[in-house]
Amino acid sequence: MDTRRNNIIKLLIIGALFVSIIGYFFYSHGTRRGIAGIGEPIQTEDVGNEQITVSGYNVLINYEYAYDISALVVSTHNYYGLGLGNKLAPRDFALAWGPVAEYNDRIDFNWGQSGRWYRWRSKSYEDILPVGGEAGVNTCSANNHIMPANNTVRRKIKKVRRGDYIRIKGHLANVYASNSKGDSFQWNSSTSREDTGDGACELIYVTDIQWLD
Numbered sequence: 001m002d003t004r005r006n007n008i009i010k011l012l013i014i015g016a017l018f019v020s021i022i023g024y025f026f027y028s029h030g031t032r033r034g035i036a037g038i039g040e041p042i043q044t045e046d047v048g049n050e051q052i053t054v055s056g057y058n059v060l061i062n063y064e065y066a067y068d069i070s071a072l073v074v075s076t077h078n079y080y081g082l083g084l085g086n087k088l089a090p091r092d093f094a095l096a097w098g099p100v101a102e103y104n105d106r107i108d109f110n111w112g113q114s115g116r117w118y119r120w121r122s123k124s125y126e127d128i129l130p131v132g133g134e135a136g137v138n139t140c141s142a143n144n145h146i147m148p149a150n151n152t153v154r155r156k157i158k159k160v161r162r163g164d165y166i167r168i169k170g171h172l173a174n175v176y177a178s179n180s181k182g183d184s185f186q187w188n189s190s191t192s193r194e195d196t197g198d199g200a201c202e203l204i205y206v207t208d209i210q211w212l213d
Helices: 002-029 084-088 098-102 125-131 133-139 151-159
Strands: 042-045 049-054 057-078 091-096 112-114 117-119 141-148 165-178 184-187 202-211
Touching: 049 084, 057 084, 057 098, 057 112, 057 141, 057 202, 084 184, 091 098, 098 125, 098 133, 117 141, 125 133, 133 141, 141 151, 141 165, 151 202
Parallel strands: 141 202
Antiparallel strands: 042 057, 049 057, 057 091, 057 165, 091 141, 112 117, 165 184, 165 202
8 A cells, every 4th residue: 555655646746747847838938929009119318327247347338218118028038158248138038019919829920039139930921911021020029138227127027928018118228348357348239120130139228127918
C-alpha cells in the first residue's frame, strides 16, 4: 500500500508540475487578438533630461518628445546580458494601433522580434489590403525599446504580454553614455511613425504604464 500511495503522490506532483508549465507557457506567450478604435500615438514637444549611472556608465537621457501611446501588444522580446543597452531597456514591445490592431486577429501577420528589430510576414499582399498594404502595416505598428524610469515601472513591464491593451506614457529619448575607461554609447529614438529600417524603432523612457482592459 505504501508503494502504491507513493506512486500516486509522485503522479500527482508530476501532473501539477505539468499543468504549471503549460499554464506558464500560455501566460508568457500571451494571446492573439484584435482591438478596434485605437488612435495614433500622441507626440508633443518636450524639453528635459535625466542623468543616471548604470554599470559604471554616466548616462544622459535627453527628452526629444513627450509620448503617450495606447496600443495592442502584438509581440514582446526580452534582452539579457551585461550590455548597457540591455540594462537600460530589458524588453522590446511590438505595438499596433489603428487598422493593424483591429485586424490583428483576422490577418496572420506572423510577428517576430530579435536583435532589437521587429518583423512581420503575411501570406500574400492581398491579405494586408484591409489595413492599407505594407505602408499601412508599417505606419500603424512599431518596435519599441522600453526603458523603465523607476523600479515600479520595471516591475510592470515584466508583466506585459502579447494581447495586452496598454497605455504607455513617457518620453522619446536619445541616450548618451560614457565611462571612466573612455568607452562611449549612443542610442537614438525614432521620432516618426512613417520611417522603416535601421533607426526606425522608438526608444521610450517610460514613466507610467497602464492596462486598459
